[in-house]
Amino acid sequence: MTYILQTHHLTKTFQGKEVISNVNMRVKKGEIYGFLGPNGAGKTTVMRMLMNLIKPTSGEINMFGQRVTNQSYELLKRIGCIIEYPVFYDKLTAKENLDLHCEYMGYYDKKAIDEALDLVNLHNVDDKAVKDFSLGMKQRLGIARAIITKPELLILDEPINGLDPVGIKELRNLFQLLSKEYGITLLISSHILGEIELMADTVGVISEGRLVEEVSMESIRNKNTNYIEIRTNDSKKAALVLENSLNISNYKIIDPSMIRIYETEVSQHEVSKSLILQDVSIHSINVKNHSLEDYFLTLINGGGKIA
């Protein structure tokens, strides 16, 4: 497996306070890596370190197989990014901004400017200064700027901030297109789980400066099966019934009045029928979905406890 980006024990201290602790991140080539964490967890700080804006206190960063140092300027040619929020030369127009960007990047294919504006669906902005743009438009322009030079790695910090639902969907499709058609690796941060869930291949969860989990979406999906939750007056007796008459062994007694069945084959109807026949009273019976959200919330809260 080739990793386009790796961090080893990445740590950053600001004024004696450790804001990023021992982060080991691995981003595979070609994937969409969702960088998930609540506000203030350290997503932006990590991204700034990746872009060489701030320097790690300890640990190291490897990109494209090279170690990043103070002098790693050439690497930046291969990356497109938005950190925090997109900044522009406000008084210039969108095209002038993109034009400047290309010049600074040493990229001279001027056709790319229109293509990029097309891709993010930003039209009729020719004579407008960027200061008159809405946040959503700036966000789109920021993405256009990030992708204009066809980078190998895109680092996008909260790219869907300030966009309406239609815009969010458009961009999600764009990110997927960039990943699949252009083979660009994307590192996208967000505090909105739903978004990450919809597009990421791998998720890195950061909480209070620590990477508490890095896992492929596929494996999370497999982990999170449905279960039947039964409230009863006697869960021990209920458990016996489940084992003896339904041959279910994959269950868990949560407390004396609650039991959860993780067997996917068995139907709610069968369970209730058997329990009633054995005279176990049922207060309620529900099929529950242990959602991704629960999973991440547990992780983030758990991470908080460690810190």
Place this chain on the structure above:
Amino acid sequence: MLNLIRLEMKKHKMVAYVKAAFIANIMMIVLACILPIIDSIEGDSYFVDYKTMLIAIDTMVRGTFIVFSGVLIARLIIDEYKNKTMHLLFMYPIKRHKIMLAKLILISSFTFIAIVISNFIVSAAFYGINSFAHFITDTITMKIIVEQAVKVLFTALFSAGLGLIPLYFGMMKKSVSTTIVTSVLLVGVVGSDINGFSLFNVIAIPVTLAAIGFMIAYMSFKNIEKVDVN
């Protein structure tokens, strides 16, 4: 480096500053003509020869463009830090110190060139107008011109250096107004002329200040590769 300077000129619309410099020149020409008139109304006989006039013109020009230099520092450096466009620049595959250097070279060469050219324009215009308006009756000699030319080259060079001093004060709080106020104060200190005596004429002072200015400029990018940009 030239390309970086060109890009700085492009994005900060330097043409506007060149235009502003020309407008300032016109105003200085007017002022230069008014000086001997006021002088004669008040019955003084100070601005009566070319030597004094050229010194006055040089002082005006220097003062104007030291403040210009402050404005440019505010625009090209302080504002860029404040608006975080500096972050953008530092994410380009270009060494940070080159980006800073391009800005500093642009600022101090603008100051230098503007002072030299404006001295020439304002003095020449004054000479032209005086030849038929007769504000002063002195005749200009080659000696005066050569002496003044040499002097202007040096003052321009010193001003280009000391014009960078506001960078230090402006950067402390990333404040545009501090930057410009510092440059105005600088002009007040080194540009004021009391009966022909100016601090600028004590050669050690402009030389020291210019050295400090260039030093500040150097310090501004010395460690820039290693520091965090917040």
